[in-house]
Amino acid sequence: MKHLFSLGVAAMLAAGVPGAAKADTAGDVQQQCGTCHALTHDYATLGIQERAERKAPPLDFAGNKFQRAWLVSWLQNPTRIRPAGVFPPAHVKDGPNGDVVDAASLAEHPAVPAAQADAMADYLMTLKPFDDLIKAETYQPGTIAKSMGKMNFGKFKGCDACHQDAPNSGGVSGPELYTAWIRLQPAFISAYIANPLAWDPHTLMPKGDIKADAVHKLADYLKVIGEKQP
Ligand code: HEC
Numbered sequence: 095m096k097h098l099f100s101l102g103v104a105a106m107l108a109a110g111v112p113g114a115a116k117a118d119t120a121g122d123v124q125q126q127c128g129t130c131h132a133l134t135h136d137y138a139t140l141g142i143q144e145r146a147e148r149k150a151p152p153l154d155f156a157g158n159k160f161q162r163a164w165l166v167s168w169l170q171n172p173t174r175i176r177p178a179g180v181f182p183p184a185h186v187k188d189g190p191n192g193d194v195v196d197a198a199s200l201a202e203h204p205a206v207p208a209a210q211a212d213a214m215a216d217y218l219m220t221l222k223p224f225d226d227l228i229k230a231e232t233y234q235p236g237t238i239a240k241s242m243g244k245m246n247f248g249k250f251k252g253c254d255a256c257h258q259d260a261p262n263s264g265g266v267s268g269p270e271l272y273t274a275w276i277r278l279q280p281a282f283i284s285a286y287i288a289n290p291l292a293w294d295p296h297t298l299m300p301k302g303d304i305k306a307d308a309v310h311k312l313a314d315y316l317k318v319i320g321e322k323q324p
């Protein structure tokens with residue numbers, strides 16, 4: 095009897111008990127990712143020093159931010175997003191022509207096996223504390239001439255001081271933005287540009303006083319440069 099019972103449990107586990115599987119993934123993420131990434135918004139109540147000590151970008155609002163398909167593939171094959179890491183002052187040195195990224199000081203991101211990447215992405219997509227910010231968004235993706243968008247991103251709004259809109263073109267203290275459209279949800283892109291502090295009180299991105307339609311044009315430029323060509 096005892097033997098049969100344990101077989102039954104084993105079969106149930108193999109078939110996957112939905113609740114249990116989800117709890118396990120939450121535990122795996124906590125254990126394998128929580129050492130570097132915040133998974134709750136508690137950092138918002140800490141002092142600004144928290145930002146300098148941060149090992150990784152917060153994941154507590156992952157479900158309001160990322161494209162699930164991108165998460166699944168990136169977790170299996172992670173590439174660098176922030177050219178100078180999470181805290182650029184720690185990875186940038188003076189060079190004869192300005193700042194130089196000390197790439198050797200940047201660690202590779204751990205990769206996750208395919209099956210786990212899928213489960214972890216499912217779990218991360220449930221972390222949605224900012225549904226209200228997304229719901230308040232009025233952005234409807236549109237288009238803009240690339241040259242106009244570039245001028246806006248550079249000369250007019252100064253985004254290129256911190257962000258790259260093409261490989262090796264632009265600043266290094268923020269995430270690369272020529273991949274933003276495949277990584278991020280359109281409503282997040284717009285809401286974050288409009289008010290980065292609403293997402294993260296310790297963000298290093300300044301809140302520019304940009305009108306909604308100008309924010310939408312910037313988002314459209316990220317679409318134009320980042321959309322996969324059919
Ligand atoms: C040793 C620390 C460390 C561990 C452990 C770690 N990460 Fe990361 N993670 C980072 C750093 C640093 C970055 C920023 C990389 C970049 O921008 O180039 C990052 C970036 C990310 C991003 C992109 C975030 C964004 O806002 O652009 C995701 C998603 C992510 N990690 C998920 C995970 C998951 C899931 C795990 C657990 C399986 C994990 N990470 C484990 C350090 C870590």
Ligand code: HEC
Pocket residue numbers: 180251252253254255256257267268269274278283286287296297298299300302312
């Ligand atoms: C002073 C540097 C700076 C400027 C100027 C700046 N940003 Fe940022 N931006 C950042 C940093 C740094 C982050 C990542 C958040 C962090 O690390 O605190 C970020 C994040 C973002 C994100 C989210 C990307 C992601 O992968 O998480 C978007 C979208 C963005 N910025 C767009 C813009 C646009 C558009 C402009 C121009 C209006 C702009 N930024 C100006 C530094 C800057």
